[in-house]
Amino acid sequence: MPMFETLDLADSVSSCPQRQITTVAPQALTLFNSDFTQQQSRAFASRLRRDAGDDTERQISLAWRLALCREPTMTERIKVREFLATESLDELCRVVLNLNEFVYPE
Amino acid sequence: MARFIPNRTPCGRTRREFLWQAGGGFAGLALADLLHAEQQNMSPLAEKPPHFAAKAKHCVFLFMNGGPSQVDTFDPKPELDKHDGQPYKGDAKVGSNGRAIGHLMKSPFAFTKHGESGLEISSLFPHTALHADDLCVIRSMHADTAAHASGCLQMNTGSIFIGRPSVGAWLSYGLGTVNQNLPSFVVMTDPRGGPIGSASNWSAGYMPAAFQGTLFRSVGSPLLDLATPPGTTDRTQRTSLDLLKALNEQHLLQRPDHSELAARIESYELAFRMQSEAADVVDLSRETTETKDMYGINNPVTADFGRKCLITRRLIQRGVRFIQLYSGGGHIEDTWDGHNDCITNHQTHAAETDKPIGALITDLKRSGLWDETLLVWGGEFGRTPTSEGIDKPGRDHDWHGFSMWLAGAGVKGGQAIGATDELGFKAVEDRCHVSDLHATILHLMGLDHTRLTYPHLGLNQRLTGVEQRHVVNKALT
Known part of the structure; x- marks a missing residue:
């Protein structure tokens, strides 16, 4: 429900010919800070550890393939490698689940 | 499992990227650069x-x-x-x-x-x-x-x-x-x-x-989820947002005509700043009792x-x-x-x-x-x-x-x-x-x-x- 609410759940008392499209900061807060996102990031990270093992490069590749259906570019790989030097894999998964490329279907 | 994933990057770029680069050419590159500059310097x-x-x-x-x-x-x-x-x-x-x-x-x-x-x-x-x-x-x-x-x-x-x-x-x-x-x-x-x-x-x-x-x-x-998740330091929150922003901006470069994508990048930045500012706005604890009474906050009606x-x-x-x-x-x-x-x-x-x-x-x-x-x-x-x-x-x-x-x-x-x-x-x-x-x-x-x-x-x-x-x-x- 919180996710629906912030993403403009249609009003249940009147007909809704067209769903609203909005892009506001509260959606970012929910998608970035919510319990649900935390939980999904942890689950995503455990899957990466399970299927790709401890190898960082393999983890990055698998994360990109699972979430974005493609391999990471070299620039992306460098940035993510740097990130993982100080931050956790769970944290990387939280970022991936918030990427525009993941959130918006093409 | 990996075999179900289609290869969407022929010649090292996505179909969308290929069309953009082939069709947009120099004008597109110039536009992308302009939009990028504008976005860096000026919030809407x-x-x-x-x-x-x-x-x-x-x-x-x-x-x-x-x-x-x-x-x-x-x-x-x-x-x-x-x-x-x-x-x-x-x-x-x-x-x-x-x-x-x-x-x-x-x-x-x-x-x-x-x-x-x-x-x-x-x-x-x-x-x-x-x-x-x-x-x-x-x-x-x-x-x-x-x-x-x-x-x-x-x-x-x-x-x-x-x-x-x-x-x-x-x-x-x-x-x-x-x-x-x-x-x-x-x-x-x-x-x-x-x-x-x-x-x-x-x-x-x-x-x-x-x-x-x-x-x-x-x-x-x-606002829902205004606070940084428990156990996440402010520094981690900022580092993660920086990575998100950097990756999203690269993604936007290939799609400069999508104001939605730019707005979404901006929305994360605003969200981060709002984490402190919005929480403060609605924190009425420092308002005096006289003020709260005047507004009728202590009366359920x-x-x-x-x-x-x-x-x-x-x-x-x-x-x-x-x-x-x-x-x-x-x-x-x-x-x-x-x-x-x-x-x-x-x-x-x-x-x-x-x-x-x-x-x-x-x-x-x-x-x-x-x-x-x-x-x-x-x-x-x-x-x-x-x-x-x-x-x-x-x-x-x-x-x-x-x-x-x-x-x-x-x-x-x-x-x-x-x-x-x-x-x-x-x-x-x-x-x-x-x-x-x-x-x-x-x-x-x-x-x-x-x-x-x-x-x-x-x-x-x-x-x-x-x-x-x-x-x-x-x-x-």
Whole structure:
């Protein structure tokens, strides 16, 4: 429900010919800070550890393939490698689940 | 499992990237660079100069959702008292949706003169009435529609159709905002529900999404998930947002025509800044007991609207451009839509809002914000001077004539402008269309409604539409 609410759940008392499209900061807060996102990031990270093992490069590749259906570019790989030097894999998964490329279907 | 993943990167780029690069060529590269530069240097909400010196820097729209009755609030009608209980014989089209039409029904609420100006206000608003000399009541409002959904849309966007930018979006577009850590346009709805059409009432329509209203929840934390998750340090939060931004910006470079993507990047930055600033705005713990009592926060009847009004004052102090508060949400009697029993309905909703509104005016005056703030009070239309059905104290919709008031910066208070006919059905003197009201709001905020345009569908669109509209000059100081 919180996710629906912030993403403009249609009003249940009147007909809704067209769903609203909005892009506001509260959606970012929910998608970035919510319990649900935390939980999904942890689950995503455990899957990466399970299927790709401890190898960082393999983890990055698998994360990109699972979430974005493609391999990471070299620039992306460098940035993510740097990130993982100080931050956790769970944290990387939280970022991936918030990427525009993941959130918006093409 | 990996074998199910299609290879979407022939020659090292996605299909979309290939088409963009092949088709867009040099022009595309130049455009991407320009857009990138623009995005780096200027937020769409950066402060912009008005067309002329503005009287008001902030606008608060107190939206009485459902349509308050003019003859019970700000438009006394002695003739209606005289003809109470008689059938209506005039020519105004009465009622909506084929609802039963009853007899003329006088107001049960006594009107008295208030302040030095002697402005007449009904007994529903004793606290607002203390500021009678500041109010400019427009008794000759009229709208184009009998229905709530289209009426709310018209009052908010100037059009009875969905998809147009709201007043708050036009102000954000025209003026930007001084505080980049809070949204420029905040909406607070009633705990009983939003207005019909919800987000379309504070939409940016065809404008970039950055100009739309941000909804603050009325109960609990104003925004869901405002706090950084437990166990995540601020430093990690920032590092993660930096990575997200960097990756999203690379993604945007290949899709520079998507304002949604840019708006979403911006929304994360704003969200991060809001984490501290918004939490502070709604933290009323440092307000004095005297202030909280004045707003009625300790009384369950006024607590919700009082809290919203106090948060409004705090938002204004922090430079927020446009704030809209809704009284009434959901349907019929939960809003000002007194079809069944307008008397009890209006007593309920007036009791919930009057004291907080009076307190807001007092508080703005004593904190020095009154001279830069414009207040607008009213709903999407008014109510019929007849009852809805015989011997039933309800009133139906009346969009031919109703009352609203303006107060604050640049507004000449202590006066009533325009008039409805002797029974209060229809605006007859100094008629003020909803779009004339919009032109006046823009004027007070330093914008010329004919010059504030946004290109869409081959037309330089205006909030006030293509017809001739006029600023209500009598309302100005």
